[in-house]
Amino acid sequence: MIYALDLVSKFLVVEFLEDKEPVTVIPGVLVLNVIRNPGAAFSIGTGMTVVFSLIAAGVVFAIIRTARRLRSLPWAVTLGLLLGGAVGNLTDRIFRAPAPLQGHVVDFVQVFPVTRFPVFNVADSAIVCGGVLAVFLAWRGYQIDGTRHNEQEVEETDG
Template identity: 55%
Template sequence: MSERASEPSTPSATVTAAGPKVVLLAVIAVLVLAADIITKTVAVAQLENRAPLELLGGLVYLQLVRNPGAAFSLATGYTWVLTIVAIAVVVVIIRVARRLRSVGWAIALGLVLGGALGNLTDRIFRAPGPLQGHVVDVVSLFAPDGRVWPVFNMADSSIVTGGVLLVVLALLGRELDGRRTSARGGAEEGADSA
């Protein structure tokens, strides 16, 4: 390895190399946010004060649930705390994005960011008021009213999918900056785009 290759890159080179991956992260986040807002808007317009709509022979039910808590309706009395946590997640993802050189990490973080922004939008703009808004959940699996599986929305699905992908990437030794970590714990030579 040459001495020049082992020198750390300049900040401008780092931003340039991360650029396409940051754009991918941003596009995914915007698409997830848009899909989440659209599905929630349609759900409020079409499902308010109506019985759950059965689909696929009862595998899926669409119904409107306003959730003051976190996933699985946990922490229902701490809506403002959940809002602050969501803001912190968004800030952390934006801050680490400048080191991003992995397509896999860009996709995963884009899903998490879009989902966090979707639910955060509800917490800020929906009743009962700013930082205490209830999240609109729409999908119930196997039975209405979340009896078998908690009612969820597009943002929740994106957060869970992105989180699972992050775990898989970590288990495979894929780093945020594109490097692969070997089973021995050290970084392997070269960057990988996955």
């Protein structure tokens, strides 16, 4: 679902908004501003598209491998967010201009434009939300296999 939403949104903004002036949706809060990002988040590592593609492919492989042990709905949502986001941006890196495996990611969502907050896309949002959710689930002791380690069990085994 995330992957499809990312693909459709990028198709639409490239088709209708690229090479045009940014579109203000909510003044001072939300602007649609299409850019092509050759690097990672915050345009870090421009010129390292192949490296980012390999890292993303590794993440996708790890998520798919981990999913075999998945017995937890919250972790399924988390891994779905991470997988959809990683595949969405990986698709850009593999298939978009300027060349195969050197493609630039389409970013278009700009919040609080006066603060110079980075422009991002649906895939980026999914990756961030999935990462935050993963940290929360791990902090609360939820395991991928559906079990939960709580602090009381840990204290009993330590004592």
